[in-house]
Amino acid sequence: MQTTHFFKLMTIGAAAIIFSSCAKTNTQGKLIPKEAAIVIQLDGKSLSSKLPWDEIKQNPLFQEMNGDSSLPATLKSLLDNPDNAGIDSHADLMLFVIKDSMGGYIGFEGKVKDESIFKTFNKQITENGAESEKDGVQFISKSPVCVGWTKEKFVYVFDVPQLSQMDELTKRMMRDSIDVRSRSARDIGATCKAVFVLKESNSLAKDEKFTQLMKETGDIHFWMNSEELGKGGSSATALAMVNLDKFYKGNITTATLDFDKGKMLVKAKTYASEEMVKLFKKYSGGKINEDMIRRMPGKDVVAIMALNFKPEAIRELIKMTGLDGLINLGVEKIGFSMDDFIKANKGDIFFGLSDLVMKPDTTTYKFKEQEENISISEKPGFNFIFSASIGDKESFNKLLNAGKKIGREQYSDSSKVPVSFSSNGTYFALSNNKQNVDQYLGTAGTDFDFISKISGESFGGYLNIQTLLKSFGNLATKDSSAKIAYDASLKMWDNILWKGGNYSEDGIQQTIEINLVDKTTNSLKQLNQYAAKLSELYKEQRRKQKEEIMAFQDFESSNEVQPTVPAKSK
Template sequence: MIMQRNRITLALLTIAISGIVSCKSNKSGIAIPKDASVAVQVSTSSLTSKVSWEEIKQNEWFKKLYNEETDSLGKKIMENPASTGIDLKADLAFFIKKQNQGGYMAFEGGVQDAAAFEAFTTKVNKGGKVVKEGDVNVLATGLKSLVAWTNSRFIYIMDMPMATASARLNNSNPGSYEPFSFKTDSLQKFAVELFDLKGSDNLANDDRFAALTKEAGDIHYWVNAAQYDNALGGYLSMLKLNVLFEGNAYGATISFDNGKITMKSKSWYNKELKELMKKYAGGKVSEATINRIPSKNVVAAFAFKYPPEGLRDLIKLLGVDGLVNSFFSGVGYSTDEFIKANNGDMLIAVTDFEMKSRSITMEGPDGKPMTIEGGAPSPNANVLVATSVNDKPAFDKLFGILQSKAQEFQPYTKDIHFKLNNEWFAAGNSPEQVTSFLSGGNNNFEFTKRISGKAFGGYINIQQLLKTATAAATDSSAKAALDASINMWQDVYMISGGEENGAYTAEGEINLVDKNTNSLKQLNKYLDTITKIVSPKRNPYDAQVNLKYSDPAALSLAALEPALH
């Protein structure tokens, strides 16, 4: 049975990889229920020339997996995924759906040769019997999974328990609660229904999902937040927290472009949240705020511009205003004073990253403090958090409360230093940087223009992190892996957008060193390089025990295996 599941997993992984590197495709008629919790659609046509199956076959991890495969069918699939009968030109999709008391997950795509697909499927599932329901063929692959197909499409479907919070709490013995599971008879019903899914029930006809998939890109994913509210059994509505889920959806388009991996996200909100965001829209992070960072050695920076008065409306909308007011009154403060004190600019900066040996103080055998010097170098950096001041007297009161609380929680707060002037409050683990930030400055960072002018902007200097780690590496393989990473990864940028056609947008970008080659091809080469470095270092005993899982592809198979019982 385990060998059978391994073959199924191998086939799925091979098909998924080869499907996204195959030739151009037309629409495949993929059916995703409109109430799916999560959905992922791979647009194979947009990945046409980015990396080929032949290139993947040249990778060290692939060769190792192929050489270790003892089954002739497994080798055949790896040599030529099209031999399975699956249409490698058609789009692929994956989704998760809550269904009554339980749930299921499905992977679907196109069938090029129905006879070849049936031969492949029955051979993988030795002793399995194909049954027909109308024009749909069904073959159980386990007690809680099956594959169904027609002449043009296939669906692998498996049970995925999704217990609600109310079901757990209402159980007489929550500690031994077993979530509801679907057997193959129910899964067969769901699969057959998917082949005849009505247009009104198909996610493709949701205007929001349609707008998402119109974005040019390689992968589109979708999250229906309302389904998570349902999974919690309505408990969020007690505090009105359901407004964060009900009617909301999120999606993103991922593209493997030349020299970078980009992600463009869209968020759709319900009426209440949308009205709140429109009312307080327009905030922009200023260049001056970012350029105040006192160190030129910045490895990460995140800046926000928010309307403090909007916090009052938000906590009322969520029904937590009583809790927030109670918290503030407990320390002699109020929500109104907090809103009055803040001006809405916030900055978080991580600078001066280094690998540093530290001394550790602990209790010795005699009960007295004992200091241990040295040890392996560990990451160390200066962290600065700052927020702008609107009303100095109101912030003075808040500052006094913070000072009092810091004294209460010594020694945990002994390395945190904070100061206040008429414009800014700053806190950090470096007193020099806190003082320098309050004094003002203008470092004119290259990344400033990229992350300013929006309500949120973020930057991570991957190169600096990797180069610093490399300097402290002593193992030759670790150095080689870090060198390969330095030659691959550059930096990360993140910015929020505004409202566009009813959705709130944001963008993220992972930049690579090589700007001329598409990032998918670069990732393929990078994984091959890392595998060649890491594999020889494995313990021989581990290699014998974990032979099947000694490379990235096999690890993926191991992760997928439990789902294919």
């Protein structure tokens, strides 16, 4: 009897261990190296139910691409129906990016629906690339791509040596002498084969953060490892030199995107290094100040952003960088210390933009002895307000006096200072006009309907896309093409709500809600319809450009000076 009881306990214990282990692993990451900088998962079943392929095929831009006579028949067959490639388009599709010493590579994987069709498709697309087989996995390789597959799974691997030059983008903007031609010594076939023999411990299958992401509901799942993404770049080396590597080491962002009815919903979580986690745990949990939002002056609010933080966290952040001595020296030169800055702040920040309109702006100019010319253009006019809650008043006055000193140094005439500011003992306010400052610091307030949707956490934001678009309405009516795009956008976009910042479940949570005007149709279907309208506009613009080019060429031909043939001498 005791033996039977013992075996029952052993069985229950073993089952508990197995289930606990399974809860921390996932199947989606088995063929993805743990060093992946970016991973995107597409839920094929959910996406195809919200936007069938037949609807995508009705998009004018899609039809134009599919109608291109130079497009190979193999690709046309794929565009007609992705299943014609032998893949299961209703299953999950995964894309991952790896950065390494040779630049990097991109992987694309999914489920095989018909092995024979899949093989035929890839032989055609690679123009009879080199075939091989290893441990039951078939491969077709032709640089820069290799595809491997079993009866159930396929993985494409694309060599991307240009990834090593990501850190050079800013340099290329300043000079054009950098050679961006791809040079790679990568054995793409060996790289693809290595993916299929990945040990689970070297994949994302055992990563608890990735497992948690895969459990979240969403049409699209996103993973970004900032440390891996910046690997090998000069910026990463520079950050490490000044002790700023703590801000990106272990920094991973995960997110899901849902295409709901009338809105797109993004839920994101950011993980950080051990030092940053300690800081978040110690100082998170605050809520934005709703009273500061209600005081927002102006008739038409375009955008607001509110933030709550613990001022003491600033001191610890600066100490982590090792730059505290240098920063203290700098601020003391203008009349206050870091302690003053921290004590002066109560930890609430607010910024708002309102009443955006386009106004005629007249510019007069004259060249040498020519007559005076007047140019009239549209210039945006708006009101803004910046405010902060006041902590220690004596420390705050030191900051205020330092600001006034800087203002006097830049503007000898105080009437030319482009901003106005004041305080009421509770809040400091700064705006582009005195009326806004006085109104903000007064007692009046407005219960905006968006406040309840962004409050409750340490930061919140709101963008009224309708108000933003309508402010440019007069400009859009001056051009027929712009009017089409404007009308389509006005019927599509409503507003954006953003909130988050608190630390929970080992990460910083945030949500972004993009709301559409049509609240009854799923947002993916609406995006396709919106893209269809813009693609019609794009096609029309291309047609006009071609006509203009042809007209110019005809004009040049008709005005071309014919060479004069010299007369023969008698």
